[in-house]
Amino acid sequence: MKRTPSGAPGGTSEGPPEGPPPADRSGSQGFVAEVKDAVSVRAAVLVIGVLALQIAFITSYIGAFHRPEPHRIPIAVAAPAPELTERTVNRLAGLAGDPLDPRAAPDEASARQRIETREVDGALIVRPGGGPDRLLVASASGASLADALTEVVAGAEREQGRSVEVVDVVPDSPGDARGLSSFYLVVGWCVGGYLCAAILAISAGARPANGHRALIRLGALLLYSIAAGLLGTVIAGPVLDALPGSVPALWGLGALLVFTVGAITLALQGLAGIVGIGLAILLVVVLGNPSAGGAYPYPLLPPFWREIGPALPPGAGTFAARSIAYFRGNGAAGPMLILAAWAVAGALITTVCALRRPARAPADPPGSGG
Template structure:
């Protein structure tokens, strides 16, 4: 055989296409992470202003006129209302203006992400300094001392997401990417559900009681973890039902390449560029990170939307998996799909 024949024999067209696909994933990974993180800056941060009626409108206008539109300021009735909105995650900061003093008070919520609270503090401090005023910073929902920069919730959710798509990928590698029939699809989803419950319980145990890295309800975090793992796993099974083993790459594209940098972990949503800010809340890592922080630091407030997002991925993934299994004509021959390792097992 010539060298060219050896190459053709060793590297099939399918293998070459898969390698090209992996190269594309790598490029997308670099572009997505660098695009999201290379130049974080605050934009339209929900912000409250507490000031006497005669100067309230002027104070709001002054903050909204900051170059670049860093703050989306609105008047708030009093300090108690501002604190409540911060803990409900309706705003990310609030300025309490004291016209009888040269010092104002800035309320922040460090549990929502240290980078965001620090960015808000920097913006407000620069404005106040220009007017020869000082700012006293009060954190009404601080991150736990063991939770470095409020990132433990993000790392926890990333771990759950990895567990979800790896579980589905292992099922594909072991018994073929596409279930042989609806019954086998139900078995896979059932196995994924059991795995998800175990992953949720263990992840919450490690991050809370074992490491002390994240406060909040253990059962609340465990339940969230089970939902995150199942949502990601079911989505991966659905992609595999649609595209075979290539579906694993599609799951990585959605969850890792697009989902992780837009999750609001290292940089919360107001610091991300428009594209990542828009897609983050709709993807499992973003929904999971927001919900984990809410459980840990905000008394479980503002979790309905993220839980609905995760439920939609879970239900949608399971439904597509079952539908694709029902549409597939079972092939008893071994090697039904040359891209599926172990396809002959027909599970």
């Protein structure tokens, strides 16, 4: 009786099925192959980059905050006689470690004005008649800075057998604990800026496909910035009563800051693709936030953070926000110009990168640019 190949009667032969045997994926070689399938080289490189960013974050924050020490805090000195003023200035300038940067002022009114215009962070008013000297501070510039200034000056006065009376001439708002609300508002604005830019990248490719797409992204970012600036100001001011000051001025600062951080992120994405988001976080979060002068103002930070802070968006934004909230805008012009320069540079780089990008071929997969 004939048997079919399947084993039925009528077939002529019986044997194994044609084709190679299934690959044996067990053992070490199978596991390695699975790893290669699951984690591409690009993904592995990005994970290593995230690890480096995490270590940088830890290093930057702990490095900036672990040992705050006063360094050349600007302070005005006024006394009834010019000779006494000069002697006091020289005595404070000679303190070990250079904690103060004393400057002579003709009288108390002038010293107070310098505090209000943010030229100095405090003032020592010398009273030679036997009563305590007066130390004028501004907790609105940062409670930690006012505390450090008080400690240094009180110690120097004790060495001379004198006492000091502390007067807060620009106090922070009752709803602004230790003067940190402006810093947290700025941090929120910065987060919104780079997240908005990142979402625009995720939705249609990190690099815009052409100049028109770049302008559309910048336009969308501008609209978002206007809304984010207004909502942040309303929450910090009228809703929570944490920050006083002009609502329109804070709104303008917020819109500028959000657009600045978003434009920087778009520019870095145009230069480096999706890696640009990590570079933006490195610049704004890892380096910018601890050096912003929020928890510890610039004179209390280590040299590296003290130098870079004023030039980065979080630092410029924090200083400007405090100036608007408590100092009638005095001192805000410089930081606003810094933010404007970052914004213009980011927008130009974003546009130039898009214009210089070769046109996509029709076969490009969706999401590779947009």
